[in-house]
Amino acid sequence: MGIPNDDVVLIQLPKDPSEPTIVTVNCPDKPGLGCDLCRTLLEFGLSITRADFSTDGRWCYMVFWLVPNVSSSCEFDWESLKNRLVSMCPSCLVPFFSFIYQQGGDGNGSTTHPLIYLLKLCCLDRKGLLHDVTRILSELQFTIQRVKVMTTPDGRVMYLVFITDGMELLHTKERRDDTREHLISVLKNYCISCELQLAGPEYENLKALPSLPPAVAEELFTYELAGKEASSKELKSDTMTLKKATVTVDNLLSPAHTLLQIQCVDQKGLFYDILRTSKDFDFQIAYGRFSSNAKSYRSLDLFIRQANGKKIVDPKHLNALCSRLQEEMLQPFRVIVVNRGPDTELLVANPVESSGKGRPRVFYDVTLALKMLGICIFLAEIGRHSTCDRQWEVYRFLLDDSHEFPLTSFRARNQLVDKVRRTLMGCISCNSLLEPTDPNTTTTLTSGFDHVQKQRSRHFFELCKIAMRAICCSLFWLLGFLKA
16 A cells, blocks of 8 residues: 555645745655755755654654745746655655665665756857856756856857756657757847757766865865954955854753754755755754744754664764754855956855755856856856865856956955855845854753753653654554555
8 A cells, every 4th residue: 555646745835925835745754855855945946934844764744834035036836846856755655564664775766866968058158148048947947967168269158067857858859859949049149059968978077176276275165163263365245154053952851862952044045954964964853843033033943863763962973963053054155256367266165965966056046146246257167076074066157357347356356255145045134144243153062951941841742743643654554554
């Protein structure tokens, strides 16, 4: 027996356009599923305003309240989102009790990677062209894996874009023809040629970036926690830090789980960043609640445990987790402007998931910011860079100088970094939530008899909800199994 796919993902559209859309996911659980779903929501240009989810390790139940990001202008395709979310959930057409005893795999019986395709596009150059191409590919549900953009002396631009298809239909002639026709119809007279084919060995050659100068790499990847003076090379927006980001740990409330209470300023992809961190640390989340607070702050309550089912009591593990969470909340992106010979280069970096996946829509947001500033891109690359403890996806943009936006000016570079960062973060009350003072980032390991005491009755109720949901799921499937 199984559960129909139509019941795996339910989408409730709001009666009022100003209200969020509610998406419910009810399916067998697998490690990192919450992170994968949040990544897809971010890829579709959606912001999570609220979330509630629980799991007993076998079955999970998640509810998301979603609104489109500011940069999402086209009519949203909820049916495509539903199909994508269903495809990510472990198969529900296999017997539930068989799924319980499965070990390894992703629950779908598929371990294949999506096919990489190469889009070769030759166009006449103009401001904002790269973002327009990126926007079209995003609307067609393509994900950009690598890109190489080159400008020729005669005013032409050659795009080598390596993409994967979210609909997994690019192997069909109809999908390839539709993609080419859509690009040509939107770009019109600027498009000279458009080719789409399965990628060859050239994709592997673009995985690694040309080596960064040591000084640039140190500035880009070195992260320092609060209270340390910012590098003199960093720009103004880098010295502006969020007012507050707190991580409180309580190991006394639950005998089986560690409670993490997180509060920080709202920003695009916040929930994804936190779940990605938990996935990278191989921690399991039994229950989580993501809600809004006053003044555009977000509050998260997470009951977590180790992969072996035990709570986290090792102070080293707790400190490492809290430190990484602070880093993801305060600086999920690294944005700097450096000199590359006589030219100006913009570098943007973000960490890669342990699964090897990069963050969605970074290239989209950066090219949008550059288009809004009226800055032309002479050369663009996406590649990977490894440091001692993690891997990064790095976006490099060689920029054209102009009289309207002189990149040799320190003030213009300040403005550039600030605009890129705000676009990446979602521009959510940025002016009121940033201050050029020492940040008050705190991590609290409580003994259980301080300010957390006031909230324990509420969290005890949440633990009861976890147990009740697990019991209901088990009874539901047991009754269905007996009837079958």
